[in-house]
Amino acid sequence: METAVRKKFSIKKVLFYLLIAAILVISMLPILWAVLLSFKTNNEIVNAPLALPDLWSFGNYQRAVDTIDFGRMYFNTIFIVVIATFFSVAITFMSSFAIARMTFKRKNTADYLYFYLLMGIAIPVYVLLFPIYRIDSLLGILGTRLGLILPYIAVNISFNTLLFVGFLRGIPEELEEAAVIDGCRLVGLCTRVVIPVMKPTFVTIVIFNAVYIYNEFPFASTFIQNDRLNTVSLMTSMFKGQYSMDYSGIIAASLMIMLPELVFYVFLQKYIIGGMTAGAVKG
Amino acid sequence: MYWLSTKRAKAFMLLPTLLIYSIFIIIPVFIAVYYSFTEYTGLGKAKFTGISNYIRMFGDKLFLIALRNTLLVLVLGTVFLLVGSFLVAHIMNVNFTGNAFFKMIIFAPYVIAPIIIGIIWGYILNPNYGMLNSFLRSVGLDGLAIEWIGGTKWSPLSLALVFTWQMLGFHATIFLSGIKAIPGEMYEACAIDGANGFQKVLFVTIPMLKETIIINTVLIITGVFKIYELVYQMTGGGPAHQSELLTSYMYFTVFTSRRYGYGMSIAVVILTLSIIGSFAYIRIVARKKQEGGA
Numbered sequence: 066m067e068t069a070v071r072k073k074f075s076i077k078k079v080l081f082y083l084l085i086a087a088i089l090v091i092s093m094l095p096i097l098w099a100v101l102l103s104f105k106t107n108n109e110i111v112n113a114p115l116a117l118p119d120l121w122s123f124g125n126y127q128r129a130v131d132t133i134d135f136g137r138m139y140f141n142t143i144f145i146v147v148i149a150t151f152f153s154v155a156i157t158f159m160s161s162f163a164i165a166r167m168t169f170k171r172k173n174t175a176d177y178l179y180f181y182l183l184m185g186i187a188i189p190v191y192v193l194l195f196p197i198y199r200i201d202s203l204l205g206i207l208g209t210r211l212g213l214i215l216p217y218i219a220v221n222i223s224f225n226t227l228l229f230v231g232f233l234r235g236i237p238e239e240l241e242e243a244a245v246i247d248g249c250r251l252v253g254l255c256t257r258v259v260i261p262v263m264k265p266t267f268v269t270i271v272i273f274n275a276v277y278i279y280n281e282f283p284f285a286s287t288f289i290q291n292d293r294l295n296t297v298s299l300m301t302s303m304f305k306g307q308y309s310m311d312y313s314g315i316i317a318a319s320l321m322i323m324l325p326e327l328v329f330y331v332f333l334q335k336y337i338i339g340g341m342t343a344g345a346v347k348g
Numbered sequence: 349m350y351w352l353s354t355k356r357a358k359a360f361m362l363l364p365t366l367l368i369y370s371i372f373i374i375i376p377v378f379i380a381v382y383y384s385f386t387e388y389t390g391l392g393k394a395k396f397t398g399i400s401n402y403i404r405m406f407g408d409k410l411f412l413i414a415l416r417n418t419l420l421v422l423v424l425g426t427v428f429l430l431v432g433s434f435l436v437a438h439i440m441n442v443n444f445t446g447n448a449f450f451k452m453i454i455f456a457p458y459v460i461a462p463i464i465i466g467i468i469w470g471y472i473l474n475p476n477y478g479m480l481n482s483f484l485r486s487v488g489l490d491g492l493a494i495e496w497i498g499g500t501k502w503s504p505l506s507l508a509l510v511f512t513w514q515m516l517g518f519h520a521t522i523f524l525s526g527i528k529a530i531p532g533e534m535y536e537a538c539a540i541d542g543a544n545g546f547q548k549v550l551f552v553t554i555p556m557l558k559e560t561i562i563i564n565t566v567l568i569i570t571g572v573f574k575i576y577e578l579v580y581q582m583t584g585g586g587p588a589h590q591s592e593l594l595t596s597y598m599y600f601t602v603f604t605s606r607r608y609g610y611g612m613s614i615a616v617v618i619l620t621l622s623i624i625g626s627f628a629y630i631r632i633v634a635r636k637k638q639e640g641g642a
Contacts, residue, residue, distance in 0.1 A: 085439060085450060092453050095513070098479055099468045110471075114482035160365035167353040167361070182365070185373045187626035189573040191595045192615040195383070195602050196376030219372035222365055251352050251361075280461035282577050287603065298463045298577075305467060305581070316471065319464045330459045334452050337459075342525040 103317040110312045125317035132308070133300060133318060139325070142279060142296040145210060149217035150274045154267065157222050161229030162255060166238070179230060185223030193220075194287050201288060208290045216284055221274045232266045233259075269340025272333055279326065297322050377619065384613035390606050401613035410589045411614065414597035417504045421593065422572045424508035429568050430561070432516050437523030438549075455517030462514070466581025469510045473497045473582065497583050503591035510578055515571060519564050526560030527553065569625035573618055594618050 102110055103125050105118040160182070164175045197216050198207065206212035244258045260267070282298040289299060304318050330337075384401055388394035405411050440451055457465065472479045473496035481493040496506045534552050543551065554561075576595045579585055585592040585600060592600070594614060602611030 081439075081442070081444070085444075085446075088436065088439070089450065089453055091513070092457065092516075095465075095468050095472055098472060102471060111477045114477045114479060115486060156364040156368070159361040163358055163361035167358055169353070169358070178362070178366075181374075182369060185369065187570065187619075187623045188373060188377060189570070189595070189618055189622050191574075191576060191598060192380050192619045193373065193376040194599070195608060195612060195615070196379035197372060199379060200371065200376065215368060216372045219368050222369045222373070226365075245352065251357050254352070276459050280459075280463075282461070282463050283599070298461045301461070301463050301467070302581075312471070315467060319467050323460055323464050326459060326461070327456065330456060331452070334455060335448075338451050338455055338521055341521045342528060 099316050099320055103313060103320050105313055107310070107312050125313040126321065128311070128314045129304075129318035129321055132314075133304060133321075135321070137293070138295055138297055138300045138322075141210075141294055145214055145217065145296065146275050146278045149214045149278050150221075150271055152214075153218040153221040153225060153274055154270055156218070157225035158229055158255075158260075158267075161226055161233060162259065164226075165230050165233035166241070179226070182226040183223055185220070186227070190220055190283060194283060197284075198287060207288065208294075210294060213284060213288050216288070217278050217281065220284075221277065224273065225270050228266060228270055229263075232263060236262060265336070265340060268336045272337050272340075276326075380612045380615045380619070382612075383609050384616045386609040388608040390608060394609065397609065401610050404610065405613065405617070410592065410597060413590060414592040414594050415617075417507075417592065418572065418594045420504035421508045421511065421575065422569065424505060425511050425572055426565060426568050428508060428512040429515055429519055430564060432512060433519035433523055433564065436516060436520035437527055440520060440524045441527050451517075451521075454520060457514045457516070458518045460514075462575075462577035463581060465510065465514055466578045469506075469513075469578070470497065470582045473506050473510075475499070497591070498587065500587065500590040503583050506582065507575065507578055507591075507593070510582070511572070511575060515568070519568065522564055522567070523557070523560060526557045530556045566626055570622055573622045573625075594621075 101117070104121050104123075106124075109116065109118055160178075164179050164182075167175070169175055193216070201207040201212040201216075204212075206215070240262075241254060241258055244254055249258065280298055281296075282302065285296045285299045286302065289295065292303075295303065301319055301322050305315050308314055383394060385396060385398060386394035387397050387401075436454060440447070440454075444450075470478075475481055475493070475495045475498055478496070480496065484490065484493040494502055497503055530553065534556065535548055538548050538552050573595065575593060576599065579591065579593050579596040583591040585596050589597065589600070595618065598611050598614040598618065601607050601614060
């Protein structure tokens with residue numbers, strides 16, 4: 066009986082691992098394929114699509130480094146990511162705290178505010194492209210970093226509100242009440258009592274905001290008109306536009322642009338997946 | 349917390365968010381609606397033309413193609429993603445060696461910039477020298493080597509497949525959090541009644557995950573209305589706008605042919621479809637709140 070059960074189990078196990086292997090291959094193959102292509106010449110890519118390169122050379126990467134100002138591109142992107150993420154997280158935490166904890170004269174005010182801030186989930190950013198273009202030019206910030214940072218702060222507000230308010234409503238108020246009775250003021254209460262409890266939620270939100278802004282393309286391509294301010298995704302697209310026949314160069318450039326992000330991901334993924342399974346995104 | 353709820357404190361906490369959100373999210377929606385009733389070329393003043401833009405849409409073949417393509421991607425993407433991520437979530441929930449690695453790899457495409465995903469998949473799906481067709485031809489399956497992209501027929505399917513590849517880990521992780529929240533006793537009771545694995549999924553997992561399924565569906569629907577870079581990189585909307593989605597067609601109308609008024613009426617259609625799709629989600633969140641849960 067015992068052995069029969071175990072035997073059946075092990076056949077199941079083999080099938081199970083085969084399924085896992087198949088899914089892993091599908092997930093990784095496109096990236097691995099891109100790595101392979103990045104070592105081939107343009108001629109090899111077109112005429113011998115499935116063959117290995119005759120000569121493994123870093124020539125394509127060299128060409129990408131020679132044409133793209135990687136330093137400036139990363140500086141532009143990371144500068145915008147850091148500023149926009151910081152302000153987006155900070156101000157949405159403040160407003161979420163007010164919605165979840167503070168009392169209003171009319172009972173429904175907090176609910177209306179919450180609903181108002183959640184509406185953004187249903188608004189696709191493409192609808193906003195031209196209107197924000199107009200607003201930016203009205204405010205005189207079109208084409209500047211600020212003209213990109215402010216919309217980036219705004220588009221993350223709904224998602225962050227959903228997570229922050231959801232979390233705040235799930236933790237008991239007693240701790241905060243005790244702190245207030247002990248003479249804690251608003252700012253101290255938030256920074257010394259509430260935020261430490263919410264650290265994992267903060268990490269999840271920061272990562273999601275940062276990834277979104279780092280990868281964002283439509284806003285950047287519409288509001289930035291000066292090559293000196295190019296961000297990562299803009300640069301990728303421009304490189305492809307300018308050297309559209311240089312297949313291997315495009316692939317090498319794309320991989321180099323993607324690499325830092327994947328390295329960060331490997332170190333931070335447990336916070337993303339952990340945060341999501343803790344119910345963060347589900348709301 | 350009424351001790352701290354002075355007017356000044358509330359204004360300090362709420363104003364930055366409300367200001368930025370209103371200026372860059374809500375007011376733009378009204379601007380889009382306003383321009384959708386006008387004709388505007390970027391020069392001079394916008395001319396008010398009533399609902400003529402909306403009437404024009406129904407006679408615009410390219411718009412109808414973009415609408416059809418969007419609905420195709422919506423249906424295909426929703427089916428692929430719901431089934432795929434449900435299956436993958438169950439695998440994630442099993443305790444096996446390499447589980448953490450599996451989760452990491454499955455989720456990884458989500459963090460890659462869509463613009464780069466579009467480029468890489470372009471090299472895989474290219475009908476002439478792409479990996480997929482080269483492979484199919486080399487094993488003698490020439491009949492399957494179709495025009496995945498660049499033709500007039502199959503681009504929506506390809507877009508749905510790449511979208512699925514990109515989002516699979518994200519939606520599977522949401523399913524996983526739902527599965528983990530199902531109490532183990534439910535399955536034990538089910539086992540005592542003699543249910544097999546399949547029956548457990550059918551009679552316990554799926555009913556218990558109703559809310560998670562709705563949330564995932566809504567996120568997929570709103571996600572489809574955010575697909576732009578994939579079209580831009582894989583097909584450029586071509587040939588002759590045959591593979592355009594509503595988003596990419598709107599982008600073309602506004603920023604390439606500079607018909608701002610007409611473009612904004614397409615934007616309003618996108619917005620309306622997306623709001624209808626998200627309505628259920630907002631209602632769930634609102635109801636949860638009423639029940640007092642988090």
